[in-house]
Amino acid sequence: MNRKSHNDFKINQVDLITDLQTLIRQPSVSAKNIGMTECAIKLQNIMTKAGIATKLIYPDQNSNEFINIKSESKLGYSPDLKNDAIPPIVYGEIRSKKNPDGKTILFYNHYDVQPEDPVDLWENKDPFSGKIHGNFIYGRGSSDDKGEIMTRIKAVEYLLKKYGDIPCNVKFLIEGEEEIGSPHIKAFLNQYKELLHCDGVIWEFGYFDEKDRPLIILGVKGILYVEIVTKGGPSRDVHSSLASLIENPAWIMVNVLKNIRSDSGRILIPDWYREMRPFSNYEITILQEQPFDEEFFKKEYGIDKFLNNLNGFEAKKYYEGMPTCNISGLYSGFSGKGSKTVLPNKAVAKIDFRLVPDMDPDLQFKRLCDHLEQCGFTQDMLEIKLVHKTPPARNSSINNQFISVVEETAKNIFDTAIKCISSAATGPMYYFMNILDAPCVCIGSSYKYGKAHAPNEYARLDLLLKTTEYISAIIENFGKINRKKLNQSKI
């Protein structure tokens, strides 16, 4: 494994861009169930063209993680999603001809994207343009996750063209529900456990930092996403002159929210932090060694200080390792231009709680509901809908050959690699680690300060190409390792 081996790396850049544009220009917003199957079919065509045997698998209608939640609390419920159309999972596979019993890498990705709103803030008001300006390609999904998908597919295509074979076995699992909490992935992994057997998972995202250094991220936070609707007011929006006699659901919402989180950010729900796993020695070491340009970070996001004036080690610890409670959406009454005097019928808050190991989203949901009940809120005043949930995950050890191959390959290609204990974001890694019993690493082509989930999301062309090279090198290097050894190292 040395740098020289990849000096000859050369892929068809136009082909990568064209295929990525095809995917970006096909909106696939899982939250709105728009364009899902259409996007899956376009993706299947691109994979087939690359030489990957691909099929669409429809998850079992009855396997939704959220169907059978029976909250013991009066206030909480989860929606019945049984009848929703489920986007297919795109499964792909190539077995190595030379090394069929060798190692297997599973690429986990997703072809669904976040909602494009607010459209007004996109340049040219086109969130699905796929337009290129210089080194940037714009559009919802350009980075998260269609850009990443292309680096995996094009790496495989490159190797197939170069060798007429693939150095180790590769599998692709590309789902269409990641942005809505992957409700069917747990059941899918259980059902297809043998098919998906692998020795390591390359996760769906990864970043380069402000100095173009690649990050190797070893975990993800979990999430509990709820929608709280306050009622208890009039049966319709009414004239605000009635405010002396009729309760305003927006005021009830203020009361609810102030009981959930303190001004300093601490979550006020009893026992919320109880199962939080203490940081291990190796995690503390990683945090200490990790460079973090705080001023650059602040400048990028237009802030002059961190929450509670955090800095140094503590800032990194909070970012990667602490739970959060965030208001993603809040609305009630009149939001138009100018003024309207109205007493609204309801208020809605969309709240995402990020979770860290070993917090359990179901238990936290119950705690939230119980807490608000304890605070005196009744079913007449509010309801709490569980919108989605994912447990947190971290690799329990880094003494793993798969992770070592990734790290060494990164150092070989980029001269450096920065390990992180966890992403601050979320994905269903917990199920991959536990059901497939495989280590997972997040690496990818996104710029750390790109605009994922926001208007004018973009991917950098140089990083897309470099990551394609990186992934192809990982496949080559992983192909060189004896399967027996790998198994031993896992044990």
Add this chain to the structure above:
Amino acid sequence: MNRKSHNDFKINQVDLITDLQTLIRQPSVSAKNIGMTECAIKLQNIMTKAGIATKLIYPDQNSNEFINIKSESKLGYSPDLKNDAIPPIVYGEIRSKKNPDGKTILFYNHYDVQPEDPVDLWENKDPFSGKIHGNFIYGRGSSDDKGEIMTRIKAVEYLLKKYGDIPCNVKFLIEGEEEIGSPHIKAFLNQYKELLHCDGVIWEFGYFDEKDRPLIILGVKGILYVEIVTKGGPSRDVHSSLASLIENPAWIMVNVLKNIRSDSGRILIPDWYREMRPFSNYEITILQEQPFDEEFFKKEYGIDKFLNNLNGFEAKKYYEGMPTCNISGLYSGFSGKGSKTVLPNKAVAKIDFRLVPDMDPDLQFKRLCDHLEQCGFTQDMLEIKLVHKTPPARNSSINNQFISVVEETAKNIFDTAIKCISSAATGPMYYFMNILDAPCVCIGSSYKYGKAHAPNEYARLDLLLKTTEYISAIIENFGKINRKKLNQSKI
């Protein structure tokens, strides 16, 4: 003055409906500056056709009440509205031929309407339909205030046709900015004080209760309408995984709001209640005598109890005589279907404070700003925009011949009349009382439980006709009173 005198009342109902439909179908939303002059011209045509000499007068560009506010607080500001197009005031006049030196009634109304949102909740999604179903005519403005305007115009038209003259002088002042706080009315009244000289003002609205009894309302609440924008977060909407390091403006908003009002509805701003005038004996008597069907009220608005379990005298006192703090609008981040994980760039709250005599909106605005500054909020975290303001007003006495004529006419036509110390709603009555030195009474054709300011606003045709008769009888009866006597009674 007896009932018989109006047994011959007969107006052209089709004509009233057609003219009202013309006005409803011309949207005139002052908050959005849509259709204002168009509506004024249509109104002028209708008045001219009725025989009323009418002209459009444009308020002075520099007379906006909000321009010269200099809040001493760092957080507060008022928008510079100098360059906004100002809707014309429709002024109309008929002098009595027989009784030119007699009494003068001024009708104050407004042709602007509240915003039509949310359009989805209107039947057929058409807020400006003017459609008739049975006894109801639908559309924004059907009741507030285009329906009321028609009762005044058609009453005058009826008398002109009947007598070829008008029993007392009448004047019309119909403005286009009532729903945005009448920012130019004070200057207009000062400028045209002589032109507008009158002995009594019929206010722009009035109600019939659930038993079709007419209300005579003797005051209005004031208002302070502010828009609070919290900042202090990222310079754009960002991924919610950043919530452990970056402050969320929606959480700052929760913190702001909980410092403004207690859960029980008490306003927490120091000295807020200081200038509240104690209820006079006559006000207490009116409140005590006033029927109030609490169960009917609750049923109409779909509630099972009043705020803080108020009832009886206390409920009436709060409704008519106590200040409020209402959230009219609240929004931040993602409000679409499903979920999006975003940390928003800002949060906005639109708050209307209703004021009672002798609270001063300017002083209250300063107190609000100072209070939030005292709470520790800085200019980096929030700004408070004064959107509009109107002082409260109540007739200081009911020993007034104009009010007596209105009351006796009501009793004559309806057998009953219910006096109220104040509307819970707002209008610029303070300026009329103080600049024109005239008593003001609110009477009109609206049903107390109609849907003013809300979707599916309607007017009842029977009440429109009955009120037209009522107004014409008031003009007749007021024409019978000697001017000298009236002046004496006023002194």
